[in-house]
Amino acid sequence: RMTMAMDGENEYEEVAFPPSAAVVGHPSENHCASSLDLDGGTDSLDDDDIMDEDRGRPRLHPVAPRTMPRKSSLRSRWLVLALTCTVMTGSYYAYDIPSALHQQLQDYMPPSPRYEMRFNLLYTVYSVPNVVLPLFGGNVVDRIGAPVCLAAFASTVCAGAAILSMGVANKSWEVMYLGRFVFGLGAESLCVAQSTVVSDWFEGGEVALAMGIGLAVSRLGSIWNNIVSPKAANNGGGVEAAFWIGATLTFCSVLTAGAVILVDGRATRKLERRAAGGGAALQSLTAALLESEEGPLGPDGDGMAGPRLGDGGGGNPNVGGEDAAAFDENGASAKAACAAAAESGVRITDVRKFTPLFWLLTLSCFVVYGCVLPFNNVASGILLERNFFTSPPAHCHLEYPGQCSVGYLQQGTNDALDENDDVCLIAPSQAPVLPSLVNHTSADSEKSGKWEESTYVYPSLTSDHVDCGDPFWLDACTSDYCGKQNAATEHAGKVMSIPYLISAVSSPLLGHLVDRVGRRAQIAVLSSSLLLVVHSTLAMSSSSPVPPLVGQGIAYSLYAAVLWPSVPLTVPKLYTGTAFGVITSIQNIGLALFPLVIAAVYNASGRRYIPNVEFFFMVCAAAGVVVGVFMNRLDRRYGNKLNKASAEEEDVVVDSIREEGDDDFSAVEGDGYYSPLLHSEQHIT
Numbered sequence: 001r002m003t004m005a006m007d008g009e010n011e012y013e014e015v016a017f018p019p020s021a022a023v024v025g026h027p028s029e030n031h032c033a034s035s036l037d038l039d040g041g042t043d044s045l046d047d048d049d050i051m052d053e054d055r056g057r058p059r060l061h062p063v064a065p066r067t068m069p070r071k072s073s074l075r076s077r078w079l080v081l082a083l084t085c086t087v088m089t090g091s092y093y094a095y096d097i098p099s100a101l102h103q104q105l106q107d108y109m110p111p112s113p114r115y116e117m118r119f120n121l122l123y124t125v126y127s128v129p130n131v132v133l134p135l136f137g138g139n140v141v142d143r144i145g146a147p148v149c150l151a152a153f154a155s156t157v158c159a160g161a162a163i164l165s166m167g168v169a170n171k172s173w174e175v176m177y178l179g180r181f182v183f184g185l186g187a188e189s190l191c192v193a194q195s196t197v198v199s200d201w202f203e204g205g206e207v208a209l210a211m212g213i214g215l216a217v218s219r220l221g222s223i224w225n226n227i228v229s230p231k232a233a234n235n236g237g238g239v240e241a242a243f244w245i246g247a248t249l250t251f252c253s254v255l256t257a258g259a260v261i262l263v264d265g266r267a268t269r270k271l272e273r274r275a276a277g278g279g280a281a282l283q284s285l286t287a288a289l290l291e292s293e294e295g296p297l298g299p300d301g302d303g304m305a306g307p308r309l310g311d312g313g314g315g316n317p318n319v320g321g322e323d324a325a326a327f328d329e330n331g332a333s334a335k336a337a338c339a340a341a342a343e344s345g346v347r348i349t350d351v352r353k354f355t356p357l358f359w360l361l362t363l364s365c366f367v368v369y370g371c372v373l374p375f376n377n378v379a380s381g382i383l384l385e386r387n388f389f390t391s392p393p394a395h396c397h398l399e400y401p402g403q404c405s406v407g408y409l410q411q412g413t414n415d416a417l418d419e420n421d422d423v424c425l426i427a428p429s430q431a432p433v434l435p436s437l438v439n440h441t442s443a444d445s446e447k448s449g450k451w452e453e454s455t456y457v458y459p460s461l462t463s464d465h466v467d468c469g470d471p472f473w474l475d476a477c478t479s480d481y482c483g484k485q486n487a488a489t490e491h492a493g494k495v496m497s498i499p500y501l502i503s504a505v506s507s508p509l510l511g512h513l514v515d516r517v518g519r520r521a522q523i524a525v526l527s528s529s530l531l532l533v534v535h536s537t538l539a540m541s542s543s544s545p546v547p548p549l550v551g552q553g554i555a556y557s558l559y560a561a562v563l564w565p566s567v568p569l570t571v572p573k574l575y576t577g578t579a580f581g582v583i584t585s586i587q588n589i590g591l592a593l594f595p596l597v598i599a600a601v602y603n604a605s606g607r608r609y610i611p612n613v614e615f616f617f618m619v620c621a622a623a624g625v626v627v628g629v630f631m632n633r634l635d636r637r638y639g640n641k642l643n644k645a646s647a648e649e650e651d652v653v654v655d656s657i658r659e660e661g662d663d664d665f666s667a668v669e670g671d672g673y674y675s676p677l678l679h680s681e682q683h684i685t
Contacts, residue, residue: 070203071267077201080267081210083260084194085217087154090253091187092221094161094246098122099496100229101242102380103389103489107467108239109171115464116602118173120595123377125177126184127592131585133189139347141189142577146196147264151257153193156186158254161247169240188584196577197260199568208565212511215560216504221249222376223500226493234486238469350575351582357638358570360631362583364524365563366590367627370620371531372556374594379496380489382609386538387545388495389488392416392433396424401436404477409445429488432480435461445476495545502553503560510561518645520562520569521632527559528624535621539614562642569641594620 071077098105098119106115141149160183167175194214202210225246232242375382384390396416404410416424416433426432438458442448450471458465466473468482514520534551537543564580571579598613605612635642 071201071271074201074267074270076263076267077210080201080260080263081198081213082217083256083263084150084197085214086256087150087190087253087260088194088214088218089221090246090249090251090256091154091157091190092218093225093249094157094164094183095126095187096222096225096376097229097243097246099377099380100226100493101233101239102378103384103485104230104233104239104242104469106464108168108469109173111464113464113607116607117596117599120377120599121173121177122180123374123595124592126180126187127588127595129181129184130188130588131592133185133585136581139578139581141193141196141581142575146193146200146577147257147261150190150193150197150260151254153186153190154250154254154257157183157190158247158250160184160186161243161250165240165243165247168243188588189581192577192580192584195564195580197264199576206515207568208511208515208561209508210511211564212507212509212514212561215564216507219500219503219507223497223504226497226500227490230486230490230493233469234490350578354571354575354579354582355638357631357634357641358567358579358583360627360634361563361566361570361642362586364528364624364627364631365583365587367620368524368528368531368559368563368624369587370590370594371535371617371624372552372559373591374598375535375552375617376496376499377595378598378609378613380492382538382613383492383495383545384488385609386542388429388492389485390427390430392426392430393418393424395419396426396433398433398435402439403435404438404440405432405435406480407476407478408447409440409476431463432478432484434463434466434478434481437461438465438477440472440477447471447476451476495549498546498549499553499556502550503557506554506557507561510557511565514561514565516645518640518643520566520642521628521635522643523558523562525625525628525632527555527562528621528628530555530558532618532621532625535614535617539611539618566642 102119105119109115109118112118160179160181162179163182164176164179167173167177167179195211198210198214199207228245229242232245233239395418398405398414399417400414403414405414414435416426418424424433438456438461440456442451442454448454452467452470452472456472456477466478466481468474468485473479474482514523530551534548534555537548537551538545567579567583568576597616601612601616602609632643
């Protein structure tokens with residue numbers, strides 16, 4: 001800041017300036033400079049602004065600093081972060097509903113041996129459009145603006161969630177696939193827009209912290225879903241109600257995205273006024289500096305007080321040869337820079353300019369997320385099979401195999417017995433024994449009006465036939481089985497939330513830590529190694545799932561904290577949105593393929609997850625370790641861009657500015673103003 005008097009009568013005015021100002025004749029690389037006439041007029045930079053042809057000497061018009069102050073200097077950045085987090089929370093909640101209701105959907109939908117493939121297709125059709133769309137979505141974000149795109153993509157997500165809920169209500173896989181497809185059209189591009197908004201508002205040393213907070217709060221949507229959806233499906237309005245809750249939350253996200261547009265637009269106008277005020281203040285300051293004891297510059301238009309630029313002659317109106325050549329060269333450079341900036345634009349083909357470091361980072365994202373998000377999709381089924389609702393002992397059977405086990409259709413008792421006809425001991429984590437056959441019609445009970453079917457005839461009953469959302473199974477025939485299954489699914493939902501909970505708690509701290517210590521590529525290797533240990537434990541032991549899922553949460557938090565903030569470090573700033581689109585697009589290639597691979601492995605393994613599905617996740621984690629090692633080696637060639645701390649990067653930028661400025665910049669401390677007009681140790685405060 002600087003304080004100055006415009007004349008003897010006016011009050012002092014305090015004006016905020018950007019950290020640096022342009023030197024006359026040296027336009028910024030990213031912004032075309034304009035010249036300000038002393039009478040207050042502003043025109044484009046042309047030859048007349050550099051040289052006064054009538055007098056043959058340079059016109060000492062100052063170049064106004066055209067760099068806009070950063071949005072990261074505004075306190076409202078935290079409001080924007082809160083709003084974008086709210087937008088993403090609704091999307092995350094709706095995205096994860098199928099994974100939380102894996103078992104309930106199996107019971108609810110028409111029985112089919114292809115259920116696992118159909119279920120995983122919900123995630124494949126979501127990811128298929130995002131193999132391409134985020135690439136263009138990032139480019140659209142760069143061209144149109146992130147806030148507007150945020151609202152547009154949120155609206156698409158809301159429409160997809162509504163269609164999906166209609167498909168569930170009609171028990172139609174086809175309509176459900178359509179809904180997930182439309183949902184996917186907007187969801188991943190929504191992430192691109194949100195990441196770009198946060199990068200814009202937290203540019204500098206807070207970006208990893210902000211993204212960590214964003215991931216943490218957004219993942220609260222997944223946690224709430226894992227807790228609320230099973231309860232809503234089991235005790236509320238059924239599976240349909242659980243999906244409609246998600247659709248409602250995505251509508252709230254649309255409204256919140258609209259608020260982001262309003263806040264961002266207001267901030268942009270505020271910064272433009274601040275920049276304009278700074279330019280006017282610099283103009284007045286220059287006029288004051290050029291005024292001498294003998295009077296203002298050229299009171300009659302033909303004089304110039306004090307020494308002029310040139311060979312040093314006090315009254316020579318002409319410019320020295322070297323000085324004139326320098327001004328001519330600077331004027332040409334300024335016009336060329338402006339022309340280049342006007343013609344420049346972000347194109348999809350610019351991805352060819354991305355560095356090998358970016359592509360290694362993208363490959364790492366591809367394989368590591370292969371053992372994170374696809375695991376979350378089927379985590380409920382894995383936990384039920386492995387820990388909370390395991391198969392009953394094979395030697396156990398009901399005393400009356402052709403009758404219901406527990407319910408109002410069973411008038412007496414029908415205990416489970418072992419091969420010696422003794423009571424079979426069923427562990428708390430094991431499912432009750434089901435009848436071998438069922439043969440009932442609506443005529444068998446006065447309460448049959450609540451049943452979903454009129455007849456229930458199953459000569460060979462399996463768990464696939466039991467729909468615990470149907471009052472026949474829940475209350476009339478197998479209430480012990482359904483009661484225990486419902487409790488197990490709710491418990492599994494809470495346990496599978498552990499990785500998200502750890503992410504929500506630790507991501508902001510980890511983001512801040514990464515900003516300070518760097519080591520991004522090294523942390524990527526560490527997190528991949530931890531994921532390998534996690535899935536090895538789940539595959540080859542029957543211990544409690546809590547420690548492995550804690551490890552999954554830590555690894556996921558570490559990896560996310562270093563991955564997304566690393567993207568802007570590997571590409572020029574102009575391509576930030578496009579880079580986020582590229583990496584999200586390639587990530588979705590894996591997220592489209594991996595669910596199909598998992599379903600194929602599951603079916604080939606006798607419709608079981610353990611251990612072969614977990615072996616697949618182990619392969620993905622091991623690939624992440626290998627890619628991470630190569631990424632560290634390449635990062636050293638690029639000057640440790642990923643492993644360097646953000647604070648070190650800022651110091652390098654400041655040092656380079658001071659070194660390149662030479663004598664045109666005063667050596668100032670802290671937030672002092674670098675003045676191109678002063679060539680001494682004095683600076684403006």
